[in-house]
Amino acid sequence: ANSIDYKWLIIHNGYIYAGKDGTNMVHYDSNPDLSQLEGTSADPGVIYCGIGNVPTIGAIVYAGQLYVAREDGLWLIGEDKIARNVLDYSDSISSTNFRSMAVINGLLVFSIRDRIVQWNGARVSDITSEKLTDTFPYVTYGRFENFVAVDNFLYCTARTNETTYDEDLIVWDGV
Numbered sequence: 001a002n003s004i005d006y007k008w009l010i011i012h013n014g015y016i017y018a019g020k021d022g023t024n025m026v027h028y029d030s031n032p033d034l035s036q037l038e039g040t041s042a043d044p045g046v047i048y049c050g051i052g053n054v055p056t057i058g059a060i061v062y063a064g065q066l067y068v069a070r071e072d073g074l075w076l077i078g079e080d081k082i083a084r085n086v087l088d089y090s091d092s093i094s095s096t097n098f099r100s101m102a103v104i105n106g107l108l109v110f111s112i113r114d115r116i117v118q119w120n121g122a123r124v125s126d127i128t129s130e131k132l133t134d135t136f137p138y139v140t141y142g143r144f145e146n147f148v149a150v151d152n153f154l155y156c157t158a159r160t161n162e163t164t165y166d167e168d169l170i171v172w173d174g175v
Contacts, residue, residue: 012061017068023056049075050075054093062121067108072088092112092113097111099111101147104174106120107119111144139160144157145158153173
């Protein structure tokens with residue numbers, strides 16, 4: 001009865017993980033009918049991603065591990081069902097952080113505010129596109145979302161920073 005209001009679901013290592021909407025609680029179940037997916041704080045197997053009231057946004061499997069995103073960082077849920085912070089963005093917390101994520105060419109790519117960032121498990125690199133114009137005020141892309149990796153290309157939508165903005169589908173080939 002309490003197994004409602006989930007923001008996201010993902011399958012990993014024989015379990016279905018579910019992030020309760022508006023909370024930092026992650027529930028999981030290995031039953032095909034999800035009969036043990038309780039959905040309350042009384043769930044003995046609930047996983048808390050961090051402290052406080054920063055909710056989870058989504059999850060992704062990268063390099064065989066389950067990562068859960070919040071507005072303040074990326075959390076690794078280990079085989080022991082404990083969440084550990086691996087990328088800390090608490091100094092730039094924003095509702096636009098981790099708006100979208102994808103794995104391309106062995107790298108995890110995600111959005112942080114109006115930037116696109118790639119992570120190889122150890123090093124973070126900014127891969128945001130350059131300015132679109134050469135004169136001030138410069139036109140740039142931002143609000144990157146809807147990441148989809150196909151072959152060796154990352155597709156996403158982005159908006160220009162103009163008052164009357166253009167929203168475009170852009171593609172990145174890694175160069």
